[in-house]
Amino acid sequence: MGAVVVSRADLRLLNTFGISEYAERLVTVENDIQLREALSLARQQDWPVTLLGGGSNMVLAGPVPGLTIAMRSRGRRVVERTADNVLIEGEAGENWHQLVGWSLDHGFHGLENLSLIPGTLGAAPVQNIGAYGVELCDVFDSLDALDRHTGEVCRLDRAACRFAYRDSLFKQQPGRFVILRVRLRLATRPQPRLGYAPLAAAWQALGLQRPDSRVISELVCRIRRSKLPDPAQLGNAGSFFKNPLVSVERATALLAAWPGMPHYPQDDGSIKLAAGWLIEQAGWKGHCRGSVGVHCEQALVLVNFGGARGAEVMALAGDIQQDVARRFGVTLEMEPQLIGG
Ligand SMILES: Cc1cc2nc3c(=O)[nH]c(=O)nc-3n(C[C@H](O)[C@H](O)[C@H](O)COP(=O)(O)OP(=O)(O)OC[C@H]3O[C@@H](n4cnc5c(N)ncnc54)[C@H](O)[C@@H]3O)c2cc1C
Known part of the structure; x- marks a missing residue:
């Protein structure tokens, strides 16, 4: 096999939480052939397979058994152009934020609100990444994935990917698909999405007359930083919990007790609550426990002060979930994937 398999590889620098756990075996693949070789080796040896992109949406709960495959295929291209839009395609290992920059450099619009999200293009459909009023599914066209059940490469369109809030087919059927490349349809004219209040305020403060996707991207980066x-x-995996969706009845009852509670009606009739607000109200913001804690500026982010183990992160997360459930009757669902252990 072309790619080298490394035994007992420390993953500390390969996950943004900075958790030091080892992969029993780690292989880096740069193309479909190397990927197929790695999968076939794992099948022969009966090793479980874990896919690794940028490691920015995972918590390592312990050593990762079997074969960990780091997806590092690169390449991006324009595959189709019309007067109004363009179809771009990128390999799974492309860095997401660099792809956003490349699209803006070429005068393509649509990814600016998703600037500075860490990780790879191949992982973006897994949780249907979203920020500042835009989700990947808004610009998604299709992807090629290797179906490990059949060994065939299949093309999946938006409907087939079953995108929802931080969810997709790839979370619903974990381990089945390896995303190889993703196609996005972007506009050739600016289509600013300024629904998110802090972004709208920052844009208005500039007093610019014409929409400018590059400027919007810079504002998004500034707000995120x-x-x-x-x-x-400071090690972290971004938002640790999804914003919970509750019934109108539940939201109404909560609003009676906490009139200032942020709440966002959804198209399906449910109400989205702000997980960060619930955690902050429960008094966890800035909480420190050994090497782990809740960020002092953003209660939705759990952090590693140095040397944290996955078990410590999960214990803190569990206590927060229990406390929020007790106080508000709301279940917080973890956003990052739990890997290993
Ligand atoms: C500071 C910070 C800010 C963040 N902000 C946001 C945000 O605003 N919005 C948001 O949605 N997310 C956010 N995230 C989460 C994260 O950046 C995204 O979920 C990102 O898409 C993860 O990409 P990754 O390559 O790091 O995936 P990884 O963490 O490596 O993997 C995530 C999951 O995808 C699987 N996977 C990886 N590659 C593939 C592939 N090619 N095929 C199939 N499965 C694969 C993995 O096995 C794992 O289950 C943030 C994270 C951090 C650290």
């Missing part, structure tokens, strides 16, 4: 800890300085 002011709110979220940089994983290079």
Whole structure:
């Protein structure tokens, strides 16, 4: 096999939480052939397989058994152009934020609100990444994935991917698909999405007359840097919990007790609550426990002060979930994937 398999590889630098756990075996693949070789080796040896992108949406709960495959295929291209839009395609290992920059450099619009999200293009459909009023599914066209059940490469369109809030087919059927490349349809004219209040305020403060996707991207980066800890300085996996969706009845009861509670009606009739607000109200913001804690600026982000183990992170997360459930009757669901252990 072309790619080298490393035994007992420390994953500390390969996950943004900075958790030091080892992969029993780690292989880096740069193309479909190497990927197929790695999967076939794992099948022959009966090793479980774990896919690794940028490691920015996972908590390592212990050693990762079997074969961990780091997806590092690169390449991006325009595959189709019309007067109004363009179809771009990128390999799974492409860095997401670099792809956003490349699209803006080429005068393509649609990814600016998703600037500075860490990780790879191949992992973006897994949880249907979203930020500042835009989700991946808004610009998604299709992807190629290797179906490990059949060994065939299949093309999946938006409906087939079953995108929902931080959810998709790939979370619903974990381990089945390896995403190889993703196609996005972007506009050739600016289509600013300024529904998110702090972004709208920052845009208005500039007093610009014409929509400018590059400027919107810079504003998004500025807001994100002011709110979220940089994983290079303080290990974290971004939002640790999804914003919970509750019934109108539940939201009404909560609003009677906490009239200032942020709440967002959804198209399906449910109400989205802000997990960060619930955690902050419960008094967890800034909480420290050994090497782990809740970020002092953003209650939705759990952080590693140095040397944290996955078990410590999960114990803290469990206590927060229990406390929020007790106080508000609301279940918080973890957003990152639990890997290993
Ligand atoms: C500071 C910070 C801010 C963040 N902000 C946001 C945000 O605003 N919005 C948001 O949605 N997310 C956010 N995230 C979470 C994260 O960046 C995204 O979920 C990102 O898409 C994860 O990409 P990754 O390559 O790091 O995936 P990884 O963490 O490596 O993997 C995540 C999951 O996808 C699987 N996977 C990886 N590659 C593939 C592949 N090619 N095929 C199939 N499965 C694969 C893995 O096995 C794992 O289950 C943030 C994270 C951090 C650390």
